Amino acid sequence: xxxxxxxxxxxxxxxxxxxxxxxxxxxxxxxxxxxxxxxxxxxxxxxxxxxxxxxxxxxxxxxxxxxxxxxxxxxxxxxxxxxxxxxxxxxxxxxxxxxxxxxxxxxxxxxx
Amino acid sequence: xxxxxxxxxxxxxxxxxxxxxxxxxxxxxxxxxxxxxxxxxxxxxxxxxxxxxxxxxxxxxxxxxxxxxxxxxxxxxxxxxxxxxxxxxxxxxxxxxxxxxxxxxxxxxxxxxxxxxxxxxxxxxxxxxxxxxxxxxxxxxxxxxxxxxxx
Numbered sequence: 003x004x005x006x007x008x009x010x011x012x013x014x015x016x017x018x019x020x021x022x023x024x025x026x027x028x029x030x031x032x033x034x035x036x037x038x039x040x041x042x043x044x045x046x047x048x049x050x051x052x053x054x055x056x057x058x059x060x061x062x063x064x065x066x067x068x069x070x071x072x073x074x075x076x077x078x079x080x081x082x083x084x085x086x087x088x089x090x091x092x093x094x095x096x097x098x099x100x101x102x103x104x105x106x107x108x109x110x111x112x113x114x
Numbered sequence: 115x116x117x118x119x120x121x122x123x124x125x126x127x128x129x130x131x132x133x134x135x136x137x138x139x140x141x142x143x144x145x146x147x148x149x150x151x152x153x154x155x156x157x158x159x160x161x162x163x164x165x166x167x168x169x170x171x172x173x174x175x176x177x178x179x180x181x182x183x184x185x186x187x188x189x190x191x192x193x194x195x196x197x198x199x200x201x202x203x204x205x206x207x208x209x210x211x212x213x214x215x216x217x218x219x220x221x222x223x224x225x226x227x228x229x230x231x232x233x234x235x236x237x238x239x240x241x242x243x244x245x246x247x248x249x250x251x252x253x254x255x256x257x258x259x260x261x262x263x264x265x
Contacts, residue, residue: 024167025131057163058224066221093231094224095213 003027003053005034013113014043015106019052022060031060035067044076045113049106051082061090068100077101081109120189121148127166127182129174134166141186141195148188154254157232158193164225165197165248173199173246191255197248203240 003020016034021027038046048067050056056064064080071078079101083091091097103109123144127133138159145155166182174180180200187194210217212224229236235251 023131023163024134024171055160057160057167058222058228059167061224062221065219069219069221090228093213094227095218099218 003030005030007034007038009043010110012043013045013047013110014038014041015047015049015110017049017052019054021055021057022053022063023055023057024059028059028063031063031067035070039070039074039076044071044074046071046076046078047081047106047109047113048078049081050084050087053084053087056087056090061094061096065096065099077113079103079109079112081106118190120187122185122187124183124185127184129170129176129178129180129182131167131170133182134163134170137166137182137184138162141184144186145188145193148190150188150193150254154252158195158250158252161229161232161236161250161252162195162197164229165195165250168225169197169199169201169246169248172204173201175201189254191253193252193254195250197250198241198245200245202244203246204238206238 003018003022003026006017008015008017016038018027018031022031035046048064068078081103083102091100091102101112103112121144123140125137125140127137141162142155142159145158166184169182170176174182183198185196206226209226210223212220212227217223226236229250233250233252235249237249239247241247
Protein backbone atom coordinates (compact mmCIF):
# COMPACT_ATOMS: atom_id res chain seq x y z
CA UNK A 3 0.00 0.00 0.00
CA UNK A 4 1.19 3.53 -0.76
CA UNK A 5 0.08 6.68 0.99
CA UNK A 6 0.19 10.43 0.61
CA UNK A 7 -0.50 12.89 3.40
CA UNK A 8 -1.91 16.34 2.63
CA UNK A 9 -2.61 18.97 5.29
CA UNK A 10 -5.13 21.67 4.37
CA UNK A 11 -5.52 24.05 7.30
CA UNK A 12 -6.56 21.75 10.15
CA UNK A 13 -7.73 18.80 8.02
CA UNK A 14 -5.30 15.99 7.30
CA UNK A 15 -6.11 13.99 4.20
CA UNK A 16 -4.53 10.55 3.96
CA UNK A 17 -4.69 9.25 0.39
CA UNK A 18 -4.23 5.50 0.25
CA UNK A 19 -3.55 3.35 -2.80
CA UNK A 20 -3.06 -0.35 -3.44
CA UNK A 21 -4.29 -2.99 -1.01
CA UNK A 22 -5.35 -2.63 2.62
CA UNK A 23 -4.93 -6.23 3.61
CA UNK A 24 -3.56 -8.36 6.40
CA UNK A 25 0.15 -8.13 7.02
CA UNK A 26 0.73 -5.09 4.85
CA UNK A 27 -1.55 -2.12 4.44
CA UNK A 28 -3.35 -2.64 7.73
CA UNK A 29 -0.24 -1.83 9.78
CA UNK A 30 0.69 1.11 7.56
CA UNK A 31 -2.72 2.67 8.05
CA UNK A 32 -2.48 2.29 11.83
CA UNK A 33 0.87 4.10 11.78
CA UNK A 34 -0.55 6.92 9.65
CA UNK A 35 -3.44 7.45 12.05
CA UNK A 36 -1.17 7.50 15.09
CA UNK A 37 1.16 9.94 13.33
CA UNK A 38 -1.80 12.24 12.62
CA UNK A 39 -2.85 12.15 16.28
CA UNK A 40 0.73 12.76 17.41
CA UNK A 41 0.76 15.80 15.12
CA UNK A 42 -2.33 17.11 16.91
CA UNK A 43 -4.73 16.52 14.02
CA UNK A 44 -8.38 16.07 14.97
CA UNK A 45 -9.97 16.22 11.51
CA UNK A 46 -8.88 13.31 9.37
CA UNK A 47 -10.09 12.38 5.90
CA UNK A 48 -9.15 9.01 4.42
CA UNK A 49 -9.24 8.99 0.62
CA UNK A 50 -9.80 5.42 -0.61
CA UNK A 51 -10.06 6.34 -4.31
CA UNK A 52 -6.99 4.38 -5.39
CA UNK A 53 -7.48 1.42 -3.07
CA UNK A 54 -7.86 -1.73 -5.14
CA UNK A 55 -8.70 -4.25 -2.44
CA UNK A 56 -9.66 -4.35 1.22
CA UNK A 57 -9.98 -7.50 3.30
CA UNK A 58 -11.56 -7.95 6.73
CA UNK A 59 -8.32 -6.85 8.40
CA UNK A 60 -8.33 -3.66 6.34
CA UNK A 61 -11.94 -3.04 7.32
CA UNK A 62 -10.94 -3.68 10.93
CA UNK A 63 -8.19 -1.09 10.62
CA UNK A 64 -10.65 1.46 9.29
CA UNK A 65 -12.83 0.79 12.34
CA UNK A 66 -9.81 1.04 14.64
CA UNK A 67 -8.85 4.31 12.97
CA UNK A 68 -12.35 5.64 13.54
CA UNK A 69 -12.38 4.72 17.23
CA UNK A 70 -8.81 5.93 17.83
CA UNK A 71 -9.57 9.33 16.32
CA UNK A 72 -12.87 9.60 18.19
CA UNK A 73 -11.22 8.69 21.52
CA UNK A 74 -8.77 11.54 20.95
CA UNK A 75 -11.60 13.99 20.46
CA UNK A 76 -11.37 14.03 16.68
CA UNK A 77 -13.45 13.04 13.69
CA UNK A 78 -12.65 10.73 10.80
CA UNK A 79 -14.41 10.64 7.42
CA UNK A 80 -14.02 8.54 4.27
CA UNK A 81 -14.14 9.69 0.65
CA UNK A 82 -13.99 8.13 -2.84
CA UNK A 83 -15.14 4.61 -1.95
CA UNK A 84 -15.12 2.11 -4.80
CA UNK A 85 -18.37 0.18 -5.31
CA UNK A 86 -16.71 -2.92 -3.81
CA UNK A 87 -15.61 -1.11 -0.65
CA UNK A 88 -18.99 0.57 -0.38
CA UNK A 89 -20.68 -2.83 -0.68
CA UNK A 90 -18.53 -4.35 2.05
CA UNK A 91 -19.30 -1.43 4.38
CA UNK A 92 -22.99 -1.90 3.58
CA UNK A 93 -23.14 -5.61 4.42
CA UNK A 94 -21.07 -5.17 7.56
CA UNK A 95 -23.41 -2.33 8.63
CA UNK A 96 -20.43 0.01 8.89
CA UNK A 97 -22.09 2.61 6.69
CA UNK A 98 -24.00 3.46 9.85
CA UNK A 99 -20.70 4.22 11.61
CA UNK A 100 -18.58 6.13 9.11
CA UNK A 101 -19.14 9.56 7.61
CA UNK A 102 -18.83 8.77 3.90
CA UNK A 103 -18.55 11.31 1.07
CA UNK A 104 -18.54 10.98 -2.71
CA UNK A 105 -16.26 13.95 -3.33
CA UNK A 106 -13.43 15.67 -1.52
CA UNK A 107 -15.01 19.14 -1.50
CA UNK A 108 -18.07 17.89 0.40
CA UNK A 109 -15.89 15.95 2.79
CA UNK A 110 -13.65 18.95 3.54
CA UNK A 111 -16.69 21.21 3.93
CA UNK A 112 -18.12 18.82 6.52
CA UNK A 113 -15.15 19.54 8.78
CA UNK A 114 -15.64 23.31 8.80
CA UNK B 115 -17.64 -28.10 -26.54
CA UNK B 116 -16.10 -27.09 -23.18
CA UNK B 117 -14.33 -29.75 -21.15
CA UNK B 118 -16.57 -30.70 -18.20
CA UNK B 119 -13.97 -32.74 -16.33
CA UNK B 120 -13.10 -31.18 -12.92
CA UNK B 121 -9.62 -29.75 -12.55
CA UNK B 122 -7.80 -29.50 -9.27
CA UNK B 123 -4.71 -28.10 -7.64
CA UNK B 124 -3.09 -28.10 -4.23
CA UNK B 125 -0.56 -25.89 -2.51
CA UNK B 126 1.03 -26.02 0.91
CA UNK B 127 2.27 -22.77 2.42
CA UNK B 128 4.01 -21.74 5.61
CA UNK B 129 2.08 -19.39 7.91
CA UNK B 130 3.21 -16.09 6.44
CA UNK B 131 0.70 -13.58 5.16
CA UNK B 132 2.76 -12.88 2.03
CA UNK B 133 2.20 -16.52 1.04
CA UNK B 134 -1.53 -15.94 0.65
CA UNK B 135 -0.82 -14.41 -2.75
CA UNK B 136 0.85 -17.66 -3.88
CA UNK B 137 -2.31 -19.64 -3.10
CA UNK B 138 -4.38 -16.87 -4.68
CA UNK B 139 -2.42 -17.25 -7.92
CA UNK B 140 -2.77 -21.04 -7.95
CA UNK B 141 -6.55 -20.96 -7.49
CA UNK B 142 -6.96 -18.04 -9.89
CA UNK B 143 -4.99 -19.82 -12.63
CA UNK B 144 -6.88 -23.06 -11.99
CA UNK B 145 -10.21 -21.30 -12.47
CA UNK B 146 -8.95 -19.56 -15.61
CA UNK B 147 -7.82 -22.92 -16.98
CA UNK B 148 -11.33 -24.24 -16.34
CA UNK B 149 -12.76 -21.42 -18.45
CA UNK B 150 -14.23 -19.46 -15.54
CA UNK B 151 -14.51 -15.69 -16.05
CA UNK B 152 -12.92 -13.06 -13.82
CA UNK B 153 -16.29 -11.95 -12.41
CA UNK B 154 -16.84 -15.39 -10.92
CA UNK B 155 -13.23 -15.82 -9.88
CA UNK B 156 -13.12 -12.58 -7.86
CA UNK B 157 -15.48 -13.56 -5.00
CA UNK B 158 -13.80 -16.97 -4.66
CA UNK B 159 -10.39 -15.34 -4.39
CA UNK B 160 -11.66 -12.89 -1.77
CA UNK B 161 -13.11 -15.73 0.32
CA UNK B 162 -9.94 -17.77 -0.16
CA UNK B 163 -7.91 -14.80 1.10
CA UNK B 164 -10.06 -14.49 4.21
CA UNK B 165 -9.95 -18.24 4.85
CA UNK B 166 -6.17 -18.49 4.61
CA UNK B 167 -5.67 -15.32 6.68
CA UNK B 168 -7.88 -16.88 9.39
CA UNK B 169 -5.96 -20.16 9.20
CA UNK B 170 -2.61 -18.38 9.59
CA UNK B 171 -3.65 -15.92 12.30
CA UNK B 172 -6.20 -17.81 14.37
CA UNK B 173 -5.65 -21.46 13.41
CA UNK B 174 -1.86 -21.59 13.38
CA UNK B 175 -1.45 -18.64 15.73
CA UNK B 176 0.92 -16.97 13.28
CA UNK B 177 3.53 -19.69 13.89
CA UNK B 178 5.57 -19.74 10.66
CA UNK B 179 6.55 -23.37 11.27
CA UNK B 180 2.94 -24.48 10.94
CA UNK B 181 1.57 -25.01 7.47
CA UNK B 182 -1.68 -24.31 5.69
CA UNK B 183 -2.79 -26.77 3.00
CA UNK B 184 -5.07 -25.51 0.26
CA UNK B 185 -6.86 -27.74 -2.24
CA UNK B 186 -9.17 -26.51 -4.96
CA UNK B 187 -11.42 -28.34 -7.39
CA UNK B 188 -13.21 -26.57 -10.20
CA UNK B 189 -15.95 -28.00 -12.37
CA UNK B 190 -18.21 -25.99 -14.70
CA UNK B 191 -20.89 -25.78 -12.00
CA UNK B 192 -18.95 -25.56 -8.76
CA UNK B 193 -15.72 -24.46 -7.16
CA UNK B 194 -14.71 -26.18 -3.95
CA UNK B 195 -11.78 -25.14 -1.80
CA UNK B 196 -10.52 -26.68 1.42
CA UNK B 197 -8.11 -24.85 3.73
CA UNK B 198 -6.51 -26.94 6.47
CA UNK B 199 -4.51 -25.50 9.34
CA UNK B 200 -2.52 -27.16 12.13
CA UNK B 201 -4.13 -25.35 15.04
CA UNK B 202 -6.17 -26.49 18.02
CA UNK B 203 -9.55 -26.04 16.32
CA UNK B 204 -12.32 -23.69 17.34
CA UNK B 205 -16.06 -23.41 17.82
CA UNK B 206 -17.46 -21.42 14.91
CA UNK B 207 -20.78 -21.06 16.73
CA UNK B 208 -18.99 -18.99 19.37
CA UNK B 209 -17.94 -16.35 16.82
CA UNK B 210 -20.10 -13.28 17.47
CA UNK B 211 -22.18 -11.57 14.78
CA UNK B 212 -20.02 -8.62 13.65
CA UNK B 213 -23.10 -6.69 12.52
CA UNK B 214 -24.67 -6.67 16.00
CA UNK B 215 -24.66 -3.18 17.47
CA UNK B 216 -22.34 -4.16 20.33
CA UNK B 217 -19.77 -5.56 17.88
CA UNK B 218 -19.80 -2.89 15.17
CA UNK B 219 -16.79 -1.03 16.54
CA UNK B 220 -14.68 -4.11 17.13
CA UNK B 221 -11.58 -4.14 14.93
CA UNK B 222 -11.78 -7.86 14.13
CA UNK B 223 -14.25 -10.72 13.67
CA UNK B 224 -15.54 -10.03 10.14
CA UNK B 225 -13.63 -12.66 8.13
CA UNK B 226 -16.10 -15.53 8.46
CA UNK B 227 -19.03 -13.17 7.93
CA UNK B 228 -17.49 -11.92 4.67
CA UNK B 229 -16.80 -15.47 3.48
CA UNK B 230 -20.45 -16.31 4.07
CA UNK B 231 -21.50 -13.37 1.91
CA UNK B 232 -19.31 -14.59 -0.93
CA UNK B 233 -19.75 -18.36 -0.86
CA UNK B 234 -22.69 -20.78 -0.86
CA UNK B 235 -21.13 -23.10 1.69
CA UNK B 236 -18.74 -22.22 4.52
CA UNK B 237 -18.13 -25.07 6.95
CA UNK B 238 -15.51 -25.68 9.57
CA UNK B 239 -14.64 -29.10 10.92
CA UNK B 240 -12.09 -29.91 13.59
CA UNK B 241 -9.83 -32.86 12.87
CA UNK B 242 -9.41 -35.48 15.60
CA UNK B 243 -5.63 -35.23 15.48
CA UNK B 244 -5.65 -31.43 15.58
CA UNK B 245 -6.21 -28.83 12.92
CA UNK B 246 -9.27 -27.35 11.31
CA UNK B 247 -10.60 -27.83 7.79
CA UNK B 248 -12.51 -24.97 6.22
CA UNK B 249 -14.69 -25.97 3.27
CA UNK B 250 -15.71 -23.24 0.84
CA UNK B 251 -18.07 -23.85 -2.08
CA UNK B 252 -19.60 -21.55 -4.64
CA UNK B 253 -21.90 -22.47 -7.47
CA UNK B 254 -20.69 -21.16 -10.81
CA UNK B 255 -22.68 -19.62 -13.63
CA UNK B 256 -24.78 -17.67 -11.16
CA UNK B 257 -23.21 -14.21 -11.26
CA UNK B 258 -26.20 -12.43 -12.79
CA UNK B 259 -28.72 -13.79 -10.32
CA UNK B 260 -26.46 -12.76 -7.43
CA UNK B 261 -25.51 -9.35 -8.80
CA UNK B 262 -27.17 -7.25 -6.14
CA UNK B 263 -26.88 -9.55 -3.18
CA UNK B 264 -23.23 -9.86 -2.30
CA UNK B 265 -20.17 -7.86 -1.41
